[in-house]
Amino acid sequence: MGDDAAVVRARALCVTSVDAIVDGVHFRLRDGWVTAREVGWKALAAGLSDIAAMGADPGEAYLVLGAPPGLSEEAALEIVRGAEQLATRAGASILGGDVVSAPALAVTVTAIGWADSEGQLVGRDGARPGDLVGVTGRLGGARAGIELLDRGLSPPHGPDGARLLARVRRPLPRLAEGRALAREGARAMIDISDGLATDAGHIARASGVRLEISLAALPLQDGLHQLARALGLTPWQLAATSGEEYELCLCAPPARRAALERALAAGGDAPAGGEDPAGGEHPAQITWIGRVLAGPPTAALLDPDGREVELRGYEHRW
């Protein structure tokens, strides 16, 4: 620290992800939909979720803050504190960064993870015909929370509503789950940042296989139904298009099914218990939502009648 660059003792493989979030594009600070602290948390969550999807161990993170005129020093510190809060929880260390003048608040995060061998890591290209498709946790909460904030709607009463907002404000990357799934036989994995409909397509194309996903099988976040109706969507449409979920989508051979379920039921390798600030399940369970077939590389989404429907990840513009 205090030098031109940070120096860290390495392990065998270095896993690096870069992400940025910009005020007015990925969040809206001024309207009070998120606090400065939550901006820092969210920025780091996106980076750590990429590390989780590789099955790597979290390591270091670096923040670059684009500070607009009028951003108070206290707000800037709160952003860093929010990132540090998540880093502490996730087992990562924020080792440095930079602050530059910019026309709008932007937080760029470099997240570095580590692995001891290639066998520890999982890419997007390992799905094979016959594999099952699974997903961690429950889907739909992130988009539901954004829609509630954007439309000024009242969240559902009680803990369901609070969890929908928490999915937007304090998403929790599935680091322990990612490691456990990689260890127990997942052979393709991605984090759901663009929406399952889009991210499953990334696995399909990278692996050269067809993914068939049954929308009726999607695990739904509690409290979605009323909002979905108000949006003119079915709950599974909402769940399949919801980005920034930071749940993991994986493909694995059926023979690994029980081992994968057991590994997650044991909480990945995370300490068990504790409240999940992100409003998700903790520990996350795994739900099997489809299968992998030979065929043109695409992710086919099947409605409850077995008809293929066109859905794309919903990109919210704040």
Added chain:
Amino acid sequence: MGDDAAVVRARALCVTSVDAIVDGVHFRLRDGWVTAREVGWKALAAGLSDIAAMGADPGEAYLVLGAPPGLSEEAALEIVRGAEQLATRAGASILGGDVVSAPALAVTVTAIGWADSEGQLVGRDGARPGDLVGVTGRLGGARAGIELLDRGLSPPHGPDGARLLARVRRPLPRLAEGRALAREGARAMIDISDGLATDAGHIARASGVRLEISLAALPLQDGLHQLARALGLTPWQLAATSGEEYELCLCAPPARRAALERALAAGGDAPAGGEDPAGGEHPAQITWIGRVLAGPPTAALLDPDGREVELRGYEHRW
């Protein structure tokens, strides 16, 4: 590539730097003072210069492009091409990145370097009383080039003028020199990004020593005199305050002087010869500009009469 994160086989020590440049703050694209390609080059240069100042070997780089409405795809590609051009020249690899919508063009760079042992690396905190203070190359060109562009002045005729503009548009990080200086006994080092006056102070404070620098000894970029006069400055004031020089300032024991000079005269460990696109010397020579004393941690700048003068790195606002 194509996964959530890039995976690289590591060496013992991972050296990481993050930097950002923003249109209207650190450069001005629309007025034609730099091209899109030069924006990419400049952004990466800042990051690699931090790696150089540690004495590390360049490794990977990651770009995050904040793309404003109206940025053409061709301009975005040119930015990446400019960074790739410098990466190729510097022995670094651009392995990934991200593009996000933003209100102004911004390029954030994560530069990663590697070292096999702590002995290969040099921080800012190793300067000791009795050490010499040295600097690579020639100073003043970067600020001179910015002032020429900002004031719409004609550059000096001939190669001197072209070099002043090149210092702004295509700065070249001193990677080979940084490695050679670290190997041959530099025990504190920093890259001149904020101006020698400011950066020497960073070494002084980190090392807990007093640096005395003779302004008359500064190596001046050719072609400074006329511009300095027009700005009401002496050439050495211009040189001492010029930021984004990306030359190296180092402290080393006098016993290492000859070895350090020989190492740089041999071109560091870089391939010799070739035109320097940055308008600097190639290979860079070293000039001894001061000494390290015990005393309150500060960098004292002495004018030709031996009087201490107050100068701070000049931060240009485009």
